[in-house]
Amino acid sequence: MPRPVLGRSSAISASRTVAGEPRARVAHLDRDRALVEEARRDPLRFEALYRRYLAQVYSYAYHELGDHHDAEDATERTFLAALAALPRFEERARPADGDGASTFRVWLFQIARNTVANQRRGRRRHPVASLDAAATIADPLDVAGGAVTRDEAAAAWRAVGRLPADRRQALVLRFVDEMSTAEIAGVLGRSEGAVRVLVHRALRAVARDLESGRGDR
């Protein structure tokens, strides 16, 4: 199933007509604007935003912390903090962010990133993606290939876990949460160019790790 791509490439395709002529830019709307406005009027309506982003925030926390309980804790703190701070949220989506962009998502992940960082600091141990994680994502129906898949997945997780924090976060946001470079730049507080280089270097480091077989250990 094709995954949606948010950001630059979709912005380029959206700004061109079938004939290839650039289309006049229209006022950009945050994808979540309607839901955010409803939640501001009535905090109980925050549930729609919660349901939409729960899996993404949880996945980010899980890949960063490597433990289900820690991930649940971080997810809970993130959403409670977001609900409390919602009146102060400012929409800052730009046309360059693309039609599917959501500054609410960027804002939410900024909170998640801070929450996860605090949690990691609190427990003071280097996070290594657990083997349980790889077991969780292996295809349960593929009994024959399950062991191989689990081993390969575990090796990939270990390789990512060995990266420096900023590279690891950039990769997780890119692959797991399928964020565009612009969105990752917003979450990490860096320029888009810096994020591109960050992801590129992270990918090469993982490639070296996996090719040398170090990821298997």
Add this chain to the structure above:
Amino acid sequence: MSLLDRDATSADALLTDLYLDALLAGAVLGSAADGDAPGAIDRDLDPAARRAADRLRRDLVRVHPSFRFEERLATRLAEAAVAMRLPAAAGAEGRIVPFRAAPFPLDDEGAFEDDDPRAPTRDLSRPLLIGGALTSAALSLAGAALVAWRRGRPSRSTPPMVRAARAARAANAARRLS
């Protein structure tokens, strides 16, 4: 790092970015799985980086929390949302509306006529907080009325010490008058 190296890194990074956009959109997943590598991006990209990207795309997947956790957190958020609603229901939603500004000072000292060029041009309006303030004032009035009613109708269950104090005060007042 020289400028040339930096440019080369930026160009490679841009290439990687374009490849990941296509990969995550599903455009090259099938071809990557078949070992086929169509397109200029695939040809120019470092094969090791491409293989790593394909593998991460497969192995770094989104994980969903348990249903029990999802519902428990939903309940917790709903409770927090209700708690956020309560202050508003108590009148904290007061709006700031401006007073109607008096044209100019009306007293004789330093008063200005309407067409006096020396008349102040600044906005004389003052903000007025209503809503929460009105609720607060209404509660204060009700409290004052209750106290006045209680003072006028001392109950029979007044403690002996209070009755003695009142009697002493009345006796003192009578002595002063006489």
